[in-house]
Amino acid sequence: MSLGRSRQTRLYVRGLGGEKPRVPTDFARLERAAHEKMTPRGYAYVAGGAGLETTMRANRAAFERYTIVPRVLRGLDRRDSSVTLFGRTLPSPLLLAPIGVLEAAHSEADLAVAKASAATGVPFVFSSQASSPMEACAKVMKDAPRWFQLYWSTDDDVTRSFVKRAEACGCEAIVLTLDTTLLGWRPRDLNLGSLPFLRGQGIAQYLSDPVFRARLDREDASPSESPPRSPALALVARDLVVKGRQFDLDLKKMRAAVARFVGTYSRPDLSWDDVSRLREMTRLPILLKGVLHGDDAREAVGRGVNGLIVSNHGGRQIDGEVAALDALPDVVEAAGAAPVLFDSGVRSGADVFKALALGARAVLLGRPYVYGLALAGADGVRDVIENVLAELDLTMGLAGCGSLADVNRAMVRSSSS
Template sequence: MIGRRVQQRIYLEGLMGRRPPLPVRPDALEAEAQKRMSPEAFAYVAGGAGLEWTMEANREAFRRLALLPRMLRGTKPPGLGVELWGRRWAAPLFLCPIGVLELAHPEAELAAVRAAAKRGLPFMVSNQASHPLERVVEAAKAVNPEAPVFFQLYHSTDPRAVESFLRRAEKAGCAGVVLTVDTVQLGWRPRDLDLGHLPFLKGQGLAVYLTDPAFLGALDEPLEGPAFRPKPTLALLRNLLALRRTGRRYGLSLIQMQKAVRRFVATYSYPELSWEEVRRVRESTALPLLLKGILHPEDALRAVELGVDGVYVSNHGGRQVDGSLAALHALPQVVQAVEGRVPVLMDSGVRTGADAVKALALGARAVGLGRPYVYALALGGEEGVGAFLDHFLAELELTLALSGVGSLEELGPHFLAKENPPPQGGRGGA
């Protein structure tokens, strides 16, 4: 009964004049994190593509879908545990893969994965992590040997690096691979563009690459395109010093770091990514393979036919295609298309436990938490992420209980009503 326990603890602490360690409301959490983070860091985390209409659509979809609670059902608070891909999860929640977490806190993934593991929740390590994959998995296992850790893969144009990443995920003991297919190149993100800020050019978010033998072994290979020879400025000098500091952590010289950044930029984007690469990744690993970034039911069906183990509905939190379909609106069609043959996961726009209940009622087997946990990380490191997860789990359980849901298996569209009327004014990020 985590909901009542967390709620009572907060109220009892209030009697002694102590407030929760971080804001409970998602909008207040974001606002407080903005004060703590640099303008560049906050823009990278909070921003989306274009006019951020997809971000707004993600939140609007949740606002317009109403829960329909049932009363007097004599049910106790339901258990939250689920089993997916042979692993037990404490709740149908997971922490989404988010890159460059060092922008929020120096411990980055290490802090977040420990908080998740202590609560029995899965963590997805981003391809653009700030710490090596192996260290993140080790940090989780040190807290909870059964903690599921997934590796998110961006398919680069260099198949040797892709193969090496897969082998490392297997050797590290990852619970699965999450192949992300909606980011074959970066979306148009005005917040970052206005600041001229791309963290990868500073060597941030490249820990998986900087510790990979295949990637490092190719640093001296020629690359297409002209070399970048900027005129010296004070800002450039500061960035080169930061690049050198990063290199020292991995035993790489400044020259090697410059080559690594250039090679990453040259091989990261892969607009030609196709179903053939999905097939090859499927054949290259025995780990459960999830396909992330699916919105169209025909894509979901094709993925299942190719042998993926899970379909992950997402529009990347509105960061890729402005004006895209809200992920929550795509969810029921994808669930219908796969017909229960594989689990369906979902993220994009989830802010509250009530949001998660709506997604679960529409057929998601688990729901991903994104930006809010990064804001919590910025405010309090591991303890901040832990407090956020406790708050979210409490609201999830309380919402289920107050809606008359006796078990997760009971959830379905019958716990939802017709769309609410559009709200009057207001915006919400995703």
């Protein structure tokens, strides 16, 4: 039985006994259920976008403009959705996108996602802004595929340390994110006055990094240990104490760590020359995430970059930005033989199909798996992955595609053309 039919059958059989899915199978219900489970600050961080959130809506509108044009009577019973990326054959063209502060959704955070990734064979891209150190996630995953997403700090030594650690814990590629050299204007977070990093959340890679920690030994970002003057600050101090215990850091060191992170988090002056420097730091394949223009794709390939990820950060950075799906065909053409991956706005297996048809070699899933995490931890992430892959399999079969090679530009049509 095919993947899609197997998943369908399991859910229907359970339904005979009155059991409904613990994780809704459609995105709208999934998001609503996660909203009810998460804290207001946590949900705002995950769900929110930049400005008026027009880019988020544009991402979805782009998917809706493309329609699938099936072929029939192809005699298909099973589909092959495997794909080879950088020498590794993967069971599907799906990866789990790097998302920071996963503790906003569930206490097990990245570790739960790592377990689901290992169970399904879907690669997990570790985030620089993780809630669990990359080494801990790698241990959970054993030989399962993982990549590392890099934010380039203003401290080059920390950046080099992150890359070395990623190599040491078995990451198979480095994903340099380009669209977050500054934090976008995010009203949902701003209206709550909520930046999770100030509470010590989402900085586990830094708190566990030997170079970053060595800097703390030479700094004192907290000149006074006097008690906080307000209940809100007392809660923040409590959060820092709890987080510090996980990394053997006292309150003073945690305050210093937060201050240092905020001061060095990202490089607004990141340039193409830095991409060339990264090429010298590692032998791992390098992908650039956040490429939306053909000229940037050509420049990247010319500098030895191994792959690209078309993304607008899920609409979280620039309000009114081009929809990622609309940018995909031009980047694919400009990239030549270099593999182009895609994220932003993906909500279903049918969405994955459309992105593949427009030239993506693989697709990264974001918010949906975070909502699954919020609802049921590792099991919830696994449910979301299996639902997306089941729908992809059924969509391929119903559209007459026996393999990913059949999912091409002829399979979709734009309503605007």
